[in-house]
Amino acid sequence: DVQMTQSPSSLSASVGDRVTITCRASQNIREYLNWYQQKPGKAPKVVIYGASNLQSGVPSRFSGSGYGTDFALTISSLQPDDFATYFCQQIYTPPCTFGQGTTVEIK
Amino acid sequence: EVLLVESGGGLAQPGGSLRLSCTASGFSFSLYWMHWVRQAPGKGLEWVSRIKEGGSDISYAESVKGRFIISRDNAKNTLYLQMNSLRVDDTGIYYCVNAPTWMWGQGTQVTVSS
Numbered sequence: 435d436v437q438m439t440q441s442p443s444s445l446s447a448s449v450g451d452r453v454t455i456t457c458r459a460s461q462n463i464r465e466y467l468n469w470y471q472q473k474p475g476k477a478p479k480v481v482i483y484g485a486s487n488l489q490s491g492v493p494s495r496f497s498g499s500g501y502g503t504d505f506a507l508t509i510s511s512l513q514p515d516d517f518a519t520y521f522c523q524q525i526y527t528p529p530c531t532f533g534q535g536t537t538v539e540i541k
Numbered sequence: 542e543v544l545l546v547e548s549g550g551g552l553a554q555p556g557g558s559l560r561l562s563c564t565a566s567g568f569s570f571s572l573y574w575m576h577w578v579r580q581a582p583g584k585g586l587e588w589v590s591r592i593k594e595g596g597s598d599i600s601y602a603e604s605v606k607g608r609f610i611i612s613r614d615n616a617k618n619t620l621y622l623q624m625n626s627l628r629v630d631d632t633g634i635y636y637c638v639n640a641p642t643w644m645w646g647q648g649t650q651v652t653v654s655s
Binding site: 435468470472477478479480483489521523525528529530531532533534535 | 576585586587588591600601602603636640641643644645646647648
């Protein structure tokens with residue numbers, strides 16, 4: 435199985451900060467990596483698909499990068515609506531494993 | 542608008558069964574892979590299973606293999622998850638997910654307890 439190691443597990447940041455979350459795959463998954471945002475009591479929603487493609491309707495302050503085993507989700511200027519938990523998921527091969535999640539909290 | 546609505550969750554006893562449904566609308570259901578993902582209370586996301594458009598390619602997480610069965614009825618735009626031999630650690634919210642749009646339903650709660 436492909437293991438997804440996501441870091442950090444949590445971070446505190448202020449509005450306007452630049453935030454980066456990383457995800458490392460235990461084997462080459464090419465560009466088959468999605469990023470999701472989840473708020474309490476809600477279903478996750480995709481923000482980045484295919485490692486670097488911005489989902490329609492998602493603000494352009496979100497960006498994704500990486501290929502192979504190392505990936506990153508960056509929020510260029512954190513906004514109040516961005517405080518949430520973020521998960522990466524590899525969709526290269528089943529089981530389509532998730533990272534452990536990163537909770538972005540208000541400093 | 543893509544819409545996925547899960548149903549069929551509830552309370553089951555250990556060793557019991559439940560069948561979840563996911564009714565899709567707003568897209569050509571028969572052309573898309575579909576997944577089930579679950580989330581235990583206060584925990585992260587766990588991928589459960591996926592099924593190809595026509596149902597010919599199916600995969601499961603090791604934790605549910607031999608107990609859960611994924612299926613679909615393209616004529617009814619509906620995805621299913623038959624859950625047998627339920628365990629306490631199957632408790633959680635179950636979501637259906639459409640690929641490759643990666644849209645999620647709102648989820649259905651499954652509680653396994655005696």
